[in-house]
Amino acid sequence: MLPSLPSVVASIALLISTGYSLPRNVLSGSDGRIKLSAPSILSARDTACNNSPDLCSKSYSQITHMGAHDAAFLRDDSTDNSIAGNQYFNATQALDAGLRLLQAQVHNKNGVIELCHTTCDLLDAGPLEDWLAKIKAWMDANPNEVVTLVLVNGDNQDVAAFGSVFAGAGLDKYGYVPTGSSGWPTLQSMMSSNKRLVTFVASIEASAAHPYLLPEFAHVFETAYEVTSLAGFNCTLDRPQTAGTASAALQAGLLPLMNHFSYQALSSTIMFPNVGDIDTTNAPSTSTAGALGLHAQTCQSQWGAKPVFVLVDFWDHGPALETADKLNGVEGKTVGRSTPAGAGGSNKKSGATSTTHAGTVGVGKAALVAFFMAAVMLF
Ligand SMILES: *[C@@H]1O[C@H](CO)[C@@H](O)[C@H](O)[C@H]1NC(C)=O
Numbered sequence: 001m002l003p004s005l006p007s008v009v010a011s012i013a014l015l016i017s018t019g020y021s022l023p024r025n026v027l028s029g030s031d032g033r034i035k036l037s038a039p040s041i042l043s044a045r046d047t048a049c050n051n052s053p054d055l056c057s058k059s060y061s062q063i064t065h066m067g068a069h070d071a072a073f074l075r076d077d078s079t080d081n082s083i084a085g086n087q088y089f090n091a092t093q094a095l096d097a098g099l100r101l102l103q104a105q106v107h108n109k110n111g112v113i114e115l116c117h118t119t120c121d122l123l124d125a126g127p128l129e130d131w132l133a134k135i136k137a138w139m140d141a142n143p144n145e146v147v148t149l150v151l152v153n154g155d156n157q158d159v160a161a162f163g164s165v166f167a168g169a170g171l172d173k174y175g176y177v178p179t180g181s182s183g184w185p186t187l188q189s190m191m192s193s194n195k196r197l198v199t200f201v202a203s204i205e206a207s208a209a210h211p212y213l214l215p216e217f218a219h220v221f222e223t224a225y226e227v228t229s230l231a232g233f234n235c236t237l238d239r240p241q242t243a244g245t246a247s248a249a250l251q252a253g254l255l256p257l258m259n260h261f262s263y264q265a266l267s268s269t270i271m272f273p274n275v276g277d278i279d280t281t282n283a284p285s286t287s288t289a290g291a292l293g294l295h296a297q298t299c300q301s302q303w304g305a306k307p308v309f310v311l312v313d314f315w316d317h318g319p320a321l322e323t324a325d326k327l328n329g330v331e332g333k334t335v336g337r338s339t340p341a342g343a344g345g346s347n348k349k350s351g352a353t354s355t356t357h358a359g360t361v362g363v364g365k366a367a368l369v370a371f372f373m374a375a376v377m378l379f
Pocket residue numbers: 090091092093131134135
């Protein structure tokens with residue numbers, strides 16, 4: 001016969017009172033009560049938050065969330081290795097590997113919110129709703145993970161349009177709504193409430209009907225994104241200009257987002273993601289000019305706070321996650337990650353991408369024309 005719940009609780013209370021250390025699978029809930037789980041179905045992953053047990057008690061705003069810039073825009077077979085692509089691996093693979101921040105840009109394509117890179121003629125990754133449904137599926141399967149989205153609202157579509165797409169994908173149920181003055185919760189409390197998705201959109205109006213769709217620049221400030229050389233990274237506030245300086249923005253409670261990707265300029269207005277320097281750009285080194293590690297360390301020391309969000313291109317190179325792990329104090333101690341085959345540019349990826357792009361990677365002629373006509377920076 002199974003012991004009754006009161007008797008189990010009493011036994012645990014006795015263990016605590018007599019100073020026995022609790023096994024890992026007995027978790028203290030955010031409400032302070034003891035939560036019981038059956039040991040047989042628990043794995044290391046169940047006691048970890050965002051891949052580490054050390055992060056559960058940390059506030060969302062006290063950790064670094066590593067992110068994929070333009071996460072939906074791929075340079076792979078699905079896009080004929082488009083030179084407009086910013087990533088070799090898709091959003092699901094990014095989440096599996098341990099990234100917890102996904103950024104993308106959307107446009108209005110005949111009334112549909114579509115994932116398009118600058119224009120839908122250049123690189124169209126399909127309807128936002130389909131992509132969100134895949135993220136929803138991943139979050140369903142990974143209940144201890146907090147995920148952040150940053151969406152650039154290319155054609156200034158209404159918040160209600162985003163609301164219906166999020167609801168259509170079923171992702172609204174995970175939407176976290178900030179509670180005002182009390183600051184950001186711990187990861188553990190976001191798991192417990194199952195409000196594990198933080199969504200920032202630049203730019204939308206806040207809406208009481210969709211309170212989890214957060215106007216990005218009411219909560220976040222960013223460093224510059226139009227960097228074209230390894231020497232070009234700095235920690236100066238770029239947006240929102242109304243916040244003044246980085247230190248004023250931090251004082252006001254905005255969370256810092258460090259953009260760390262560079263473009264190769266074909267002219268003053270035409271730029272492509274720079275893959276040639278990627279192994280330096282994404283390196284964890286804190287001594288190499290232009291390296292992710294050095295940029296993060298510089299910002300941390302200038303701001304007196306680590307970057308809460310970091311965006312990189314081709315995240316599998318570096319590997320970029322190593323820098324976040326160091327900032328989070330969990331380097332070499334993470335669990336539950338899986339890196340896709342070919343990550344980091346070895347074997348299948350290197351042939352198509354490691355040297356010059358013009359001859360080895362493609363972009364359709366129509367797309368190229370559209371791109372030149374758009375003549376705007378890719379972001
Ligand atoms: C990523 O690719 C995998 C394998 O092809 C696929 O199952 C998954 O749905 C894709 N995810 C996204 C967000 O496209």
